[in-house]
Amino acid sequence: MSVRNFFKKIVSWELWNFNVLYAPISPVWLWYCLRSRSFWFFTPSNPTIAFGGFEGEGKKEMYEQLPSEVIPLTIYIRNGIPFAAVLAQLEQSGLRYPFVVKPDVGMKGILFRVIENEQQLKKYHDRMPVEYIAQEKIDYPVEVSVFYYRYPWEKKGVVSGFIHKELLQVKGDGKRTLQELIEQHPRARYRLQEMEHRHQHRYNRVLPDQEIFYLSYAGNHNRGARFTNLHPEIDESLLQVFDGLSHYNESFFYGRYDIKTRSIEDLKAGKNFIVLEFNGAGAEPNHIYDCNMPLGTAYKVILQHWKALYTISRYNYQQGIPYWSFRKGKAFLRASRKHFKILEQFD
Structure with a gap:
């Protein structure tokens, strides 16, 4: 800082x-x-x-x-169960991608994610240490x-x-990289360690003009x-x-x-x-x-x-x-x- x-x-x-x-x-x-x-x-x-x-x-x-x-629409998923059982729950519930996942007992947007596909869900499920919910977006x-x-x-x-x-977001101009947009953002610039942890692999990407990129999907003050x-x-x-x-x-x-x-x-x-x-x-x-x-x-x-x-x-x-x-x-x-x-x- x-x-x-x-x-x-x-x-x-x-x-x-x-x-x-x-x-x-x-x-x-x-x-x-x-x-x-x-x-x-x-x-x-x-x-x-x-x-x-x-x-x-x-x-x-x-x-x-x-x-x-x-x-x-919400389903509750126990951590550690076979992934096939998770997919069965999804099929039975009618929940469709993309959807939201987060801990059943959570706070401050911790481990809040938007899941776009089965691969992302499996990655989330495999590393989740507690029961979580999958919920329509x-x-x-x-x-x-x-x-x-x-x-x-x-x-x-x-x-x-x-x-x-x-939500904490930046808008592309076709010139600046994501890192530059974050460093010049009035709120994100105070959260550089968090931003680096979440988005470093995209830092060199130049956002097209007027494209919105969400830095966090959690609508919390402490998430910017x-x-x-x-x-x-x-x-x-x-x-x-x-x-x-x-x-x-x-x-x-x-x-x-x-x-x-x-x-x-x-x-x-x-x-x-x-x-x-x-x-x-x-x-x-x-x-x-x-x-x-x-x-x-x-x-x-x-x-x-x-x-x-x-x-x-x-x-x-x-x-x-x-x-x-x-x-x-x-x-x-x-x-x-x-x-x-x-x-x-x-x-």
Whole structure:
């Protein structure tokens, strides 16, 4: 990283390491632990998701609690089974190339891949250390995130954040190589080690004029996706859609929906959209990013969401949904961290 990029990363808080960014407000989180007399005060927030959806939950348990018409066609594949059995699952399911693969328990876009053919699938399957999912590739043109929470005693919730996502990508000009495009990209240039790991074998390729090359298919902030704040689009129609999802199983009270849709208008009308992910208690209000928000304002937004998370969790606890014990939560978190460390080694 150049000296210029290094100092730009220091002054731009959106590029800071997660732990550095959250350190100044971490005493507030600790205060909620003390008030609840539980390190895992958030676990009743989404009672039917492991650990409240804070970390380590599987996508299967999330998909099973949403209406079938809003989730992608998905199959679950155990690692280590014969590849012939994988092909049989594909044939039986009707899933066709290209499709998406990713760990059932994953995060931050780790081991997220688009599979174009049988050879790529075999390579992925042979090196996958954990159970994973194969899922239809949703080609709706608009990808968004919606942060929603609802207090359990109320019928209506709150859409607190709404953003559009643009995957990390470069556009060719018929002159520059992929490496040059990456090094001059406003976000990719801060991720040169990752880019080299993923795309070095293509670095000398000159992209044709106007050709789009996706550097990552994961629409995450930590994978370089660009966010555009859509807060003015939040209205009663949008809220009704997510109130409906929250009431579907009466158990999703707090979190962020990652969605692909044909258009914002269709999403508001409750049609032509697919839920890719639901991130529970551990979800960031990612509408703080990429909108020139001052750091102090970003902290205010985060703290408002933490207060809602505490309030929801405390109410559900008082209704008989227990906090996880310290031992149970510690063991789950340790197993989750071990799991992700393994994933990172194979990414």
